[in-house]
Amino acid sequence: MLKRICRTGALCGILAATLALGVAAPAAADGSVNVYSYRQPYLIKPLLDAFTNETGIQVNVIFAKKGLEERIRIEGRNSPADLLLSTDIGRLDATKQMGITQSVESDVLHDSIPAKYRDPEGHWFGLTTRARVVYASRERVPQDAITYEELADPKWKGRICTRSGQHDYTIGLVASLIAHNGEEATRDWLKKVKNNLAVKPAGNDRAQVKNIFGGLCDISLGNTYYMGQMMTNEKEPEQKDWAASVHILFPNTEGRGTHVNMSGMVMAKNAPNRENAVRLMEFLASDEAQHIYAGVNYEYPVNPEVEPSDLVKSWGDFKADDLPLIEVAKYRKRASELVDEVAFDDGPGS
Incomplete structure (x- = not known):
């Protein structure tokens, strides 16, 4: 019919x-x-x-x-x-x-x-809400504080993993950086973070933690709730080991606050x-x-x-960025353009 x-x-x-x-x-x-x-x-x-x-x-x-x-x-x-x-x-x-x-x-x-x-x-x-945080190796990253801006520091060269720069979660973070730091500073940040990547961006947030567990990189960007999903995953218990290998750093908690x-x-x-x-x-x-x-x-x-x-x-307290999300939405289109302009998803050395 x-x-x-x-x-x-x-x-x-x-x-x-x-x-x-x-x-x-x-x-x-x-x-x-x-x-x-x-x-x-x-x-x-x-x-x-x-x-x-x-x-x-x-x-x-x-x-x-x-x-x-x-x-x-x-x-x-x-x-x-x-x-x-x-x-x-x-x-x-x-x-x-x-x-x-x-x-x-x-x-x-x-x-x-x-x-x-x-x-x-x-x-x-x-x-x-979910915070966009840094997952850091418990064995290889002893520091207990970080900023998003610090990810551009050469000390992280070959040590960062992340998903695609064009994913909604990444674009939201980049848009917030434009709102806080301006377009030119954010373009420079994207270039430097790209050069610090261990591998070409790929996979989801949990895949990045798996990479840390396997020694491919030392830190990654991810949403907080993935930690809960990994810690309680009975169907794929290996994810509990991934979660145990990292700790969460809430970026910019001492400053403007963590992007949410x-x-x-x-x-x-x-x-x-x-x-x-x-x-x-x-x-x-x-x-x-x-x-x-x-x-x-x-x-x-x-x-x-x-x-x-x-x-x-149990993951700790943090200060959330007070930037209204309507401001983040305003810069999303430009954030996506900047990711492409620096060929972020082509990975390090490209």
């Missing part, structure tokens, strides 16, 4: 999404809310189950690794999506620039989420269940949900009244 009804790729996508969610588009479905998510189902299920238990509102989720923003845009007024859960300020702000979000006014969200972690116009809101990014949420422009979606957004910012979310994800609660999990606290 779906074959007979579909006449265009966009229409097929709309119908497929509608059938997957089990709701009628575009009509609102009483007692439900529809979520498109980049966060993996097992990470958000405890939160959504708690919300349903508290409110009786059913949460329907579609998970994907990419393409959800474009999907919402193509679906247009017929989209069943109420909320999009995403990661990184770049992705969150991009949804606003695409015109697929709507503003949300909520005293609960304003009181729970600091201004630096929400859009001034109410189009996106942070849920958890976030996971967050946006309200879809044509949300068919807006009232329920606002209730879910407010729940996700609540003390209860923040405890659950941060504990499951090994991230930091965005709500300053909620403490991190004991495991996360």
Whole structure:
């Protein structure tokens, strides 16, 4: 039947999404809310189950690794999506620039989420934060403090590993450096860090820690929550050994603070269940949900009244950069251009 009804790729996508969610588009479905998510189902299920238990509102989720923003845009007024859960300020702000979000006014969200972690116009809101830190070999790096700027020092030549310069996490850090230090200083920093790399950028943040464990490099850049994932990985217990071989250094803690990014949420422009979606957004910012979310994800609660999990606290205290993430988003395009201009991903010696 779906074959007979579909006449265009966009229409097929709309119908497929509608059938997957089990709701009628575009009509609102009483007692439900529809979520498109980049966060993996097992990470958000405890939160959504708690919300349903508290409110009786059913949460329907579609998970994907990419393409959800474009999907919402193509679906247009017929989209069943109420909320999009995403990661990184770049992705969150991009949804606003695409015109697929709507503003949300909520005293609960304003009181729970600091201004630096929400859009001034109410189009996106942070849920958890993660610090972009330095993983350092316990055996070969005795120092207990570092700055991002220090990574350009020749003493680190052949000792640094990192993922692609064009990955969202790296671009966010580079954008923050532009905001703090200016474009020319950041270009020079990228050149020098590139020359200090042990190998060409490749792999994810955990792969860099594996490289440290194997002696390929001594330090790497990574997000804090990967430490939690490695320390508790029962399916691949070798990752526990990787984690044990490093300690976390929070850069610039004695100065402007460590760069942080976030996971967050946006309200879809044509949300068919807006009232329920606002209730879910407010729940996700609540003390209860923040405890659950941060504990499951090994991230930091965005709500300053909620403490991190004991495991996360064991990594030490740090000062977070006060730079509003809207400022980071402003420099992301230029950050990406600078990464290409210095051919960062070509690696050392190129």
